Amino acid sequence: MSVLTSERPSGERHGEPGKRGRRGAPALALAILTGAAARLWLIVLLTAGWEVGTRIAKDPFFPPPSTILRVMHEIWFSGPVSQLLLTDKAIDDFRPSFINLFGGWSLAAAGGVLLGIVIGRSRAVGEILDPLLQFGRSIPPPTLIPFFIVILDLGTPMQVTTIAFGVVWPVLLNTIDGVRTVDSLQLQTARVFDITGAQRLRRIILPAAAPKIFAGLRVSLGFALILMVISELIGSTTGIGAHLINSQQSLELPEMWAGIVLLGLLGCLFNAIFVLVERRLLSWHRGARRLDS
Amino acid sequence: MLEVENLTHAYGDAPPVIVGIDLEVKPGELVSIVGPSGCGKSTLLRCVAGLQSPTGGRVLLDGKPVDKVPGNLAVVFQDYSRSLFPWMSVRDNVALPLRRRGLGRAERREASGKALESVGLADAGAKYPWQLSGGMQQRVAIARALAYRPEFLIMDEPFGSVDAQTREDLEDLLLRVRGDSGMTILLVTHDIDESVYVGHRVIVLSRSPGRVRADLPVGLPSARDQITTRERPEFVHLRAEVGRLVRGHETPADPAS
Numbered sequence: 129m130s131v132l133t134s135e136r137p138s139g140e141r142h143g144e145p146g147k148r149g150r151r152g153a154p155a156l157a158l159a160i161l162t163g164a165a166a167r168l169w170l171i172v173l174l175t176a177g178w179e180v181g182t183r184i185a186k187d188p189f190f191p192p193p194s195t196i197l198r199v200m201h202e203i204w205f206s207g208p209v210s211q212l213l214l215t216d217k218a219i220d221d222f223r224p225s226f227i228n229l230f231g232g233w234s235l236a237a238a239g240g241v242l243l244g245i246v247i248g249r250s251r252a253v254g255e256i257l258d259p260l261l262q263f264g265r266s267i268p269p270p271t272l273i274p275f276f277i278v279i280l281d282l283g284t285p286m287q288v289t290t291i292a293f294g295v296v297w298p299v300l301l302n303t304i305d306g307v308r309t310v311d312s313l314q315l316q317t318a319r320v321f322d323i324t325g326a327q328r329l330r331r332i333i334l335p336a337a338a339p340k341i342f343a344g345l346r347v348s349l350g351f352a353l354i355l356m357v358i359s360e361l362i363g364s365t366t367g368i369g370a371h372l373i374n375s376q377q378s379l380e381l382p383e384m385w386a387g388i389v390l391l392g393l394l395g396c397l398f399n400a401i402f403v404l405v406e407r408r409l410l411s412w413h414r415g416a417r418r419l420d421s
Numbered sequence: 422m423l424e425v426e427n428l429t430h431a432y433g434d435a436p437p438v439i440v441g442i443d444l445e446v447k448p449g450e451l452v453s454i455v456g457p458s459g460c461g462k463s464t465l466l467r468c469v470a471g472l473q474s475p476t477g478g479r480v481l482l483d484g485k486p487v488d489k490v491p492g493n494l495a496v497v498f499q500d501y502s503r504s505l506f507p508w509m510s511v512r513d514n515v516a517l518p519l520r521r522r523g524l525g526r527a528e529r530r531e532a533s534g535k536a537l538e539s540v541g542l543a544d545a546g547a548k549y550p551w552q553l554s555g556g557m558q559q560r561v562a563i564a565r566a567l568a569y570r571p572e573f574l575i576m577d578e579p580f581g582s583v584d585a586q587t588r589e590d591l592e593d594l595l596l597r598v599r600g601d602s603g604m605t606i607l608l609v610t611h612d613i614d615e616s617v618y619v620g621h622r623v624i625v626l627s628r629s630p631g632r633v634r635a636d637l638p639v640g641l642p643s644a645r646d647q648i649t650t651r652e653r654p655e656f657v658h659l660r661a662e663v664g665r666l667v668r669g670h671e672t673p674a675d676p677a678s
Binding site (some may be wrong): 292313314416 | 509
């Protein structure tokens, strides 16, 4: 929903610079600047306040944001151009984290969609499995980390399993729902024109369920980042989570803060990329919905 | 072509919605079915199309009982916005059923292009259905049915959701299809004028439970025109008779006798 509601104003914004563009480049630049200013002024203000406050307080537990950014740059983003400015430490930290994150999320996505189709298409299977699904989704995923550590030992398999198990639920439940609630007239149309089996699944059921499946995938991606950090905090010597623990233990507070800010930025970045992809793939859905209302 | 024998249907334990319907449609005929709302028109169509198994009686198409949707049958639904797939372009919507006809990519494209051209939408193929007006969307649904090349076409209040002008255009399109394709067509409508204007025969159903109340031949020449046909005495007389039957008066009131 939020994707849809946030879309309309941004669509209008796209129109504005185009109109002003005819009046010349300076006007366009001004329009972009005022547009950015309208959206970002609060963040700028808060950051400035944070900077001033922490400088006055001089509390080692609360380094100023300028220090945090400097440390972030130093430890992760001051590498050679051939490594896209990433330092060796950045590669050491990010690689295992991203492998965990996207490995677990991809497994959850594939498993959730496949299982969701099977369960959603069969009322009998759905009814049998429903209590089990309700129980499974109710288990807070981090509680399983100790168990996964026992059977899988520390390391990537344990983390990927934790993430996959924890984030599969939104995908699975949304896929079941999406597959189950395909418009009856669309299914009747398929029957009339003898569109059956794999064709029906691929051309009708999956596209019809896609908006719900994508909503589930997006929620899962957010969960996956959380579980990635938790699993690295508890049972890992590598990754961004492990960096947090290490800098905490060696009382390097700016380094620890750098990790926190980095994770926030990564969350925003992944979500933005996901929304872009979703908008591209589901443009028909937004278009149809916009004309409906 | 189509024979309906003693067709009866009830949903669950509820009283039947249609009772003892007998109906015969000859090849190439366009039969309109009218009736008051709730007379089971749509149930009748769903049983004929094989979308619903009736609780009594039977439906024969070309002498064979209909137990699933026959391969030589297409349906145009009233609700075009739900019956067209919004994730496919207009062209793909029309071409999708042709996969099952064993046509290759190029042939499908050609057939869908031709069908769209025949409904006056030659340039709309790359658009999405929701980018078109209601009348145009229903044209796409008709084009999809035409491209499928059925022998028997069922239309369930196909022009019920469009404005009056568009409706007349679509009625004339239907008459053209009737003339060009030789398809047998069963059209359900709640519009009395329309039932007479496009039909060879008009079947009037009674209020619930639906029964066949009258089966009236339309004695109009096959070439029809929105203005001149509607002012002919036969048209005026027949639409009045259908109107009385739909509203429930047994005999036409005739002050002269």
